[in-house]
Amino acid sequence: MKILIPxxxxxxxxxxxLASEVVIARVxxxxxxxxxxxxLLPGATPEExxxxxxxxxxxxxxxxxIEEVHYQYLTWKKxxxxxxxxxxxxxxxxxxxxxxxxxxxxxxx
Amino acid sequence: MTMGKSTIIRKADLLHVLDxxxxxxxxxxKRQRVLGLNRFLGALTGYNSEExxxxxxxxxxxxxxxxxxxxxQGVIETGESTSVEGxxxxxxxxxxxxxxxxxxIKDSSGKLLGxxxxxxxxxxxxxxxxxxxxxxxxxxxxxxSSKMQEIFELIPMIxxxxxxxxxxxxxxxxxxxxxxxxxxASKRSRYPFIKVNCGALPESLLESELxxxxxxAFTGANTDKPGMFRLAHGGTIYLTEIGDLPLPLQVKLLTVxxxxxxxxxxSSKKVKVDARVIASTHRDLKEFVRQGRFxxxxxxxxxxxxxxxxxxxxxxxxxRLLIDHFLDVFNSNLKKSVxxxxxxxxxxxxxxxxxxxxxxxxxxxxxxxxVCQGNTIRxxxxxxxxxxxxxxxPPSIDQGSETGMGALDNNAExxxxxxxxxxxxxxxxxxxxxxxxxxxxKRGLAAELLGWGRSTLWRKIKQHGLE
Numbered sequence: 001m002k003i004l005i006p007x008x009x010x011x012x013x014x015x016x017x018l019a020s021e022v023v024i025a026r027v028x029x030x031x032x033x034x035x036x037x038x039x040l041l042p043g044a045t046p047e048e049x050x051x052x053x054x055x056x057x058x059x060x061x062x063x064x065x066i067e068e069v070h071y072q073y074l075t076w077k078k079x080x081x082x083x084x085x086x087x088x089x090x091x092x093x094x095x096x097x098x099x100x101x102x103x104x105x106x107x108x109x
Numbered sequence: 110m111t112m113g114k115s116t117i118i119r120k121a122d123l124l125h126v127l128d129x130x131x132x133x134x135x136x137x138x139k140r141q142r143v144l145g146l147n148r149f150l151g152a153l154t155g156y157n158s159e160e161x162x163x164x165x166x167x168x169x170x171x172x173x174x175x176x177x178x179x180x181x182q183g184v185i186e187t188g189e190s191t192s193v194e195g196x197x198x199x200x201x202x203x204x205x206x207x208x209x210x211x212x213x214i215k216d217s218s219g220k221l222l223g224x225x226x227x228x229x230x231x232x233x234x235x236x237x238x239x240x241x242x243x244x245x246x247x248x249x250x251x252x253x254s255s256k257m258q259e260i261f262e263l264i265p266m267i268x269x270x271x272x273x274x275x276x277x278x279x280x281x282x283x284x285x286x287x288x289x290x291x292x293x294a295s296k297r298s299r300y301p302f303i304k305v306n307c308g309a310l311p312e313s314l315l316e317s318e319l320x321x322x323x324x325x326a327f328t329g330a331n332t333d334k335p336g337m338f339r340l341a342h343g344g345t346i347y348l349t350e351i352g353d354l355p356l357p358l359q360v361k362l363l364t365v366x367x368x369x370x371x372x373x374x375x376s377s378k379k380v381k382v383d384a385r386v387i388a389s390t391h392r393d394l395k396e397f398v399r400q401g402r403f404x405x406x407x408x409x410x411x412x413x414x415x416x417x418x419x420x421x422x423x424x425x426x427x428x429r430l431l432i433d434h435f436l437d438v439f440n441s442n443l444k445k446s447v448x449x450x451x452x453x454x455x456x457x458x459x460x461x462x463x464x465x466x467x468x469x470x471x472x473x474x475x476x477x478x479x480v481c482q483g484n485t486i487r488x489x490x491x492x493x494x495x496x497x498x499x500x501x502x503p504p505s506i507d508q509g510s511e512t513g514m515g516a517l518d519n520n521a522e523x524x525x526x527x528x529x530x531x532x533x534x535x536x537x538x539x540x541x542x543x544x545x546x547x548x549x550x551k552r553g554l555a556a557e558l559l560g561w562g563r564s565t566l567w568r569k570i571k572q573h574g575l576e
Contacts, residue, residue: 014170014172016198017198067203
């Protein structure tokens with residue numbers, strides 16, 4: 001499965017719709033496979049990011065603030081969305097791998 | 110806002126006070142981390158003060174401020190308050206349009222301790238389409254100063270009626286924009302908005318332009334011409350520079366205002382029109398009435414609803430707001446990526462007195478952005494005449510214009526003015542003398558002060574025998 005996180009430097013980007021960078025990690029059995037891919041999306045609209053999620057066959061999205069319309073679209077497409085996550089994206093990813101991440105998690109750092 | 114460091118630390122007390130304010134308020138330290146949120150902001154964002162404590166503000170607010178040139182950093186660098194419009198996405202996944210105001214918190218020595226970020230939910234205003242905020246933004250009227258807020262509040266009221274309105278204000282203050290905003294907000298908005306410049310045409314042409322003519326009314330009148338009043342039927346006719354309307358036409362205009370009908374040139378048939386009249390002028394119409402250059406009855410007829418647009422120098426805080434706005438506009442129009450101004454350039458812009466008001470500020474920024482090759486406007490990118498204009502006192506143009514009515518007002522305080530016959534020649538002479546006295550006889554500076562070219566000033570000095 002794949003996890004996509006819109007990022008800003010080393011943190012989860014506070015706004016899904018304003019993300020200009022995302023990281024996509026391939027995971028299996030709670031482990032990251034290979035090096036996560038960072039994709040630059042300069043000027044991308046939230047719809048384009050949603051399209052990328054579908055195109056990449058992403059199973060889960062970890063993000064900060066996301067509008068209801070995009071949240072509903074992704075969940076309708078069977079994508080699990082952990083929104084309102086605050087903190088370093090690597091920590092968020094680790095928590096997701098150990099099944100401990102929840103929407104609204106505030107991570108230290 | 111100035112307060113001691115200990116006051117910031119005693120944020121519990123402070124937040125208790127802030128809880129009573131009906132806007133979202135975040136107190137931040139100078140590293141832009143949250144020290145506290147008031148209750149209103151807690152409700153707006155979905156985070157309470159304890160949860161948000163110590164977190165970089167934007168992880169809590171989820172605003173688009175970082176994508177608007179990070180105004181918080183600007184406040185840290187300049188120590189000046191600023192306002193920006195944008196939005197947030199809250200925990201309930203709602204995107205809310207917000208007006209952000211960022212103010213520095215300083216100690217008594219002026220050292221920055223932190224910032225207060227105020228969030229005003231403007232969604233209600235935006236939802237109501239025709240309401241104040243939308244109208245002003247839509248028509249490009251921008252301002253957060255109390256004087257402009259008063260104007261914005263007036264727009265819906267003026268729009269609801271069909272009474273004539275008179276808009277006064279110096280050149281470049283936005284009279285045309287306001288007139289159009291009033292039209293757009295009125296029930297006439299689906300009908301034409303016709304603008305006629307009463308100062309641009311000679312009397313005979315203006316009459317045919319305004320009221321139209323019938324075929325054969327005069328040599329060359331080969332077809333009927335409806336005239337602007339008829340074109341504006343159902344809508345609004347906007348008469349700009351009404352102070353320059355020739356006296357005979359003032360009578361005819363008065364008739365139209367009273368009877369809603371008129372005779373086109375050469376016609377024996379009356380034409381009925383239903384057009385709302387909005388007039389504007391940068392001149393002092395009362396003074397014109399006193400001089401017999403404007404009919405008193407027409408003045409009273411137009412003066413039913415009067416809006417005076419304040420000059421930019423009297424709009425507290427709006428210069429900064431307009432600078433940010435025009436940076437956005439021209440960056441986009443000119444395909445540039447200028448991020449802001451350095452402190453020196455900003456100081457020059459903030460202390461300039463803008464005789465040409467918003468139009469002048471817009472032109473200055475267009476020039477600066479065009480000239481600037483980097484991403485920060487420096488003082489050398491500003492028009493050269495500005496460098497010598499810092500802290501220069503305005504020539505008190507309350508009802509005046511570029512052509513110098515301001516000096517007339519200046520002299521209103523002079524005791525011997527009453528005895529002097531007021532003619533343009535005498536006013537002009539006095540203006541030149543005042544300017545020369547203010548600049549210690551330096552003609553170059555005097556020319557700048559008057560807004561004239563040096564050669565114009567020299568020619569006029571000669572003409573008035575002031576050599």
